[in-house]
Amino acid sequence: MKYLILLVILFQSCRPPAQIIITQFSTLNKVIDTSVSLGKERIYYNKFFLVSNYANSKKVEKEIDSFVVVFTSGNNYHANTAEIRLYFYKETSKTNLAVIKQNPRDIDRYSNEHDLIYYYAVKLDGTFEREKYKQGEIIENTAEQLPKPKFRIEPR
Numbered sequence: 768m769k770y771l772i773l774l775v776i777l778f779q780s781c782r783p784p785a786q787i788i789i790t791q792f793s794t795l796n797k798v799i800d801t802s803v804s805l806g807k808e809r810i811y812y813n814k815f816f817l818v819s820n821y822a823n824s825k826k827v828e829k830e831i832d833s834f835v836v837v838f839t840s841g842n843n844y845h846a847n848t849a850e851i852r853l854y855f856y857k858e859t860s861k862t863n864l865a866v867i868k869q870n871p872r873d874i875d876r877y878s879n880e881h882d883l884i885y886y887y888a889v890k891l892d893g894t895f896e897r898e899k900y901k902q903g904e905i906i907e908n909t910a911e912q913l914p915k916p917k918f919r920i921e922p923r
Contacts, residue, residue, distance in 0.1 A: 785820040787827055789834055789855075792817055792864060794871040809849035814838075815874070817864065821857040821884065831855060831885060832897070839889045848891055855885040879903065 792815050800811040821827060839851055856862050856874075862882040866873055880903040889895040899907035 788819040
């Protein structure tokens with residue numbers, strides 16, 4: 768009997784993971800932000816997505832990367848666009864379309880701390896920066912690391 772249970776567990780773990788589903792949603796936040804810097808208007812687009820069947824794997828990361836490329840290249844943006852910011856949340860019992868529709872502010876109150884998984888900043892030249900989150904903390908970043916300073920400040 769013990770071997771039968773182990774065999775069932777083994778077969779369940781061998782099945783392929785479910786395909787992720789990415790759904791765009793909106794909140795009360797502004798979709799387009801503007802600012803003026805050095806006399807030039809800069810436009811920032813904010814887009815929010817829910818990822819169903821999320822699993823922490825390189826395969827899922829590549830699928831989301833591909834989605835970002837297709838999504839940003841398939842839309843027209845203003846010539847003064849500085850960045851397109853894309854936020855991806857894993858779907859959970861507290862972060863899902865029904866809860867977001869009922870109370871969009873829960874994204875700020877709960878989801879940013881617990882269910883935010885990726886943030887992308889895409890520039891019009893096609894370059895992008897990706898940050899991976901776990902429990903509200905950045906655990907990976909594709910941005911270039913700043914070199915350490917060559918001097919040291921001694922306390923007095």
